[in-house]
Amino acid sequence: MRLPLNILNSIRKPLAPVLLLIVMGSCKSTKSIAVGEADTKMSTKSIINRHYSNQPNFKTLRGRVKIDYSNGKESQGVNVSLRMEKDKVIWMSAPLGVVKAHITPEKVSFYNKLQNEYFDGDFSYLSSLLGTELDFEKVQNMLLGNAVFDLRKEKYTSDISQGNYQLKPKNADMLFKTLFQLEPKSFKIAMQQISQPETYKELNAKYTYQDIAGNILPEEIQILAAENGNKTKIDLSFRNLELNKPLNFPYKIPDGYDKISLK
Numbered sequence: 243m244r245l246p247l248n249i250l251n252s253i254r255k256p257l258a259p260v261l262l263l264i265v266m267g268s269c270k271s272t273k274s275i276a277v278g279e280a281d282t283k284m285s286t287k288s289i290i291n292r293h294y295s296n297q298p299n300f301k302t303l304r305g306r307v308k309i310d311y312s313n314g315k316e317s318q319g320v321n322v323s324l325r326m327e328k329d330k331v332i333w334m335s336a337p338l339g340v341v342k343a344h345i346t347p348e349k350v351s352f353y354n355k356l357q358n359e360y361f362d363g364d365f366s367y368l369s370s371l372l373g374t375e376l377d378f379e380k381v382q383n384m385l386l387g388n389a390v391f392d393l394r395k396e397k398y399t400s401d402i403s404q405g406n407y408q409l410k411p412k413n414a415d416m417l418f419k420t421l422f423q424l425e426p427k428s429f430k431i432a433m434q435q436i437s438q439p440e441t442y443k444e445l446n447a448k449y450t451y452q453d454i455a456g457n458i459l460p461e462e463i464q465i466l467a468a469e470n471g472n473k474t475k476i477d478l479s480f481r482n483l484e485l486n487k488p489l490n491f492p493y494k495i496p497d498g499y500d501k502i503s504l505k
Contacts, residue, residue, distance in 0.1 A: 280407055280426040286400040289407045290393045292429040298386055298457040302327050305483030307334075313474045324480075325489050332381065333491045344493040347378040353495050360495045361502040387430045387449050387460045389422055398422075406432045416440075425451070428458045444468045454483055 303326040310319045325333040332345040343352035353360035365376045380390050397412040406423040417440055423433040430451055437444040445467050452461040463478040 280402045280405060282402060284400075284407070286398055286409065289400055289409070289424060289429065290398070293389065293393065293424055293431075296429050296458060297388065298459055300328060300457060300485040302486055302489045303459075303483060304487060304489055306481045308479040308481060310477040310479075311475070313472070325491060326382075326385070327489065327491070329378075329382070331491050332378075332385065333493065342493055344491065345378065345381060351493070351495070353499060355496070358496075358499050359502050360499045362495065384434075384447070385460075387451060387458070389431055390434060390436075391420065393422070430458055442468070442470050452480075455485055457485065459483065 303324070305324055306321050307324050308319065308321050311317060320336065322337075323335045325331075330346065332343075334343045335341070340355045341352065343350075345351070349362065349364055351360070351362045365378075382388075383390050393409065398409040399412055400407055400409050402408065403423060406425060407429075409422040409424070411420060417438065419435075419437045419439065421433075421435040422431060424430065425432045428451060431447075431449055433446065433448045435444065435446045446465070448464045449460050450462045451458050460478075460480055462480070465474075465476040465478070467474045467476075
């Protein structure tokens with residue numbers, strides 16, 4: 243059983259898709275969050291401040307993620323276990339531990355028991371795939387439904403689109419474009435888009451949310467990636483999530499595995 247979790251159709255290197263899912267990715271369900279109504283008079287600064295004042299407050303998180311994958315030629319569904327210690331560790335394990343991933347602020351590591359191979363390195367490979375510098379904080383933001391970039395460090399214009407607050411950078415970059423939509427009730431990310439027009443790459447993630455013990459966390463994430471006309475769709479459903487439980491993060495690269503060089 244090999245997990246075909248490929249986001250960018252042109253990527254062929256082993257196990258890179260698993261890490262990309264973790265990047266885009268991240269319940270004991272109580273209730274889904276209802277959509278509010280956007281205030282046309284709210285300033286851009288207030289919208290951004292509300293986004294950062296509504297951050298989840300927890301130490302640990304665990305649950306399962308159902309992943310449905312389709313690239314127009316093949317499709318598959320799989321459940322993976324997710325564990326997280328905020329600001330410290332993100333851990334994922336496929337069924338029977340055949341693939342495990344372990345991400346810390348210092349490095350990215352994963353191994354595959356079926357191919358007897360592993361990767362252990364920094365964020366540079368993932369950064370090259372998305373065309374922007376990635377680090378642990380950005381990965382964590384995407385999992386929690388936060389803006390991947392710090393909205394407070396750049397000037398944005400705002401308007402209302404599809405009932406959401408929409409933010410665009412004031413100074414447009416022709417090589418690298420970003421777009422954010424925030425829900426008017428929770429001020430969490432409803433959609434974030436990263437694109438590189440010159441290379442025909444686009445990555446789009448849409449979110450819905452649920453309230454878990456007062457924390458607004460993703461319930462569904464829909465990912466659509468496109469490159470040179472090839473499209474890949476991945477749906478993530480977060481289930482059986484629990485907060486602030488004692489957790490461990492078992493991870494050890496088995497002896498004798500071959501190291502993967504991702505270039």
